[in-house]
Amino acid sequence: MVNDAETFAQKIRAQAQALGFVACGFAPADEDPLRAARLEQWLGDGNHGSMEWMAGRADHRRSPQGLWPAAQSVIALGMSYAPATDPRDLGAVADPARISVYAQGADYHDVVKRALKALARWIVAERPDCDVKVFVDTAPVMEKPLAAAAGIGWQGKHTNLVSRAHGSWLLLGMIFTTLRLPPDTPHEDRCGTCTACQTACPTDAFPAPYRIDARRCISYLTIEHKGEIPHEFRTALGNRIYGCDDCLAACPWNSFASAAAANRAFLPRAELAAPRLADLLTLDDGTFRALFSGSPIKRIGRDRFVRNCLYAAGNSGDPALFMPVQRLLADPDPAVADAASWALDQLVSGLPVP
Structure with missing residues (x-):
């Protein structure tokens, strides 16, 4: 009954x-x-x-x-x-940049x-x-x-x-x-022997299955971490400028997920689905706030976001970004200026020798 x-x-x-x-x-x-x-x-x-x-x-x-x-x-x-698509697909190109789904x-x-x-x-x-x-x-x-x-x-x-x-x-x-509701049965672990999420991580953030070291996680580094990102992770960031979906996207259980079930509020805004680094590197505080109004990205602030974009620019190998990066060498935020210096070095090192 x-x-x-x-x-x-x-x-x-x-x-x-x-x-x-x-x-x-x-x-x-x-x-x-x-x-x-x-x-x-x-x-x-x-x-x-x-x-x-x-x-x-x-x-x-x-x-x-x-x-x-x-x-x-x-x-x-x-x-x-x-x-609707695998977010890792954008990893095959240097620009546009990648924002977590x-x-x-x-x-x-x-x-x-x-x-x-x-x-x-x-x-x-x-x-x-x-x-x-x-x-x-x-x-x-x-x-x-x-x-x-x-x-x-x-x-x-x-x-x-x-x-x-x-x-x-x-x-x-x-x-x-305060209601006493009948508890459901905890879900059975169905990962089995799969290690797809572990091997997908670009920074080896998993010291063991079911354990994550946030200090090595790209989501942590680009969102929570303040100041300069350690050198050992900068190249691994690739073109990720806010978060990382690689371990999530690698999960085989996603084959049962349907984009039709997604809440329409989370459908990507055109300007955030594949943003161009050249545009993002010009953001000041006002234009940053306007662009990311109503977005969770707004909470990390302009400086941290532009810092991330500079690492992506350095990884892009795109000489067209040389001037936008150079203009940020004198940025008042030390982490932004440091990222600009690193990115400039990366871009210069990738130029052909005359």
Whole structure:
């Protein structure tokens, strides 16, 4: 016999689907000792790099109840951003540059949070005696392990969530609630002996399967890392100027993902799908903000973004970029000026000897 909690859980799934989520599952809000131990080990090994906020609120990250003691259940939700083409295809050319798939359209923080809030309002309207809190990426919440615990996928060897239906292309959101909802069965790991994501990484950011060293990850280096990027990684950046999709795109489970399932808000903006380096190297703070209005790229600021573009210019071998790069040698930001100097050296070294 189906009880009231199970009936309401099914209603939540239906409402989530109506709001654009392609995956919905439920997990307990209490602490999982194994999940907490893995977090402690990862932080203890320094794999979070300069992301001090990861360690600073580690107690809150250990479990949903560590963040909100009243929480009883977690509603894990996934929204698809599956691309129509393999993002690695742009790696075969020096210019245009590559922006990670999730950042080519609208800011997922806004899109996912808007849908989460709508679902939360519906839940409270149906169950006025409950409380809810919504989270998208910016709070100390372990989204990927919780999503795996809720059965909507498993954490692959690249440490990201993998779905049988949507591959590696899910953006996650969480609703914590005081409701006791029937938990789903955690998803079985289906990576098997595959190492495609591990071998696809240009910077060897995986010291072992299911472990990532953020300090070597191109997404971390181009988005989170401030200042100069270490020399050992600059050539490996290739033409990536914001994030990296290589380990995600290499996953064989993507063969089941369909771009038709992607939320239309994440469809690539024409100017971000294949941007030209020559245009990006001329950005000042105002033009940067205008170009990336409504984009998650805006949060890293002009200086860090132009720094990334300079590394890509140095890797391009394109002499036409010589002058735009040279003009940035006197940039007031030290990391930009250093990147310009490095890029200029790379371009000059690639010129034919007269």
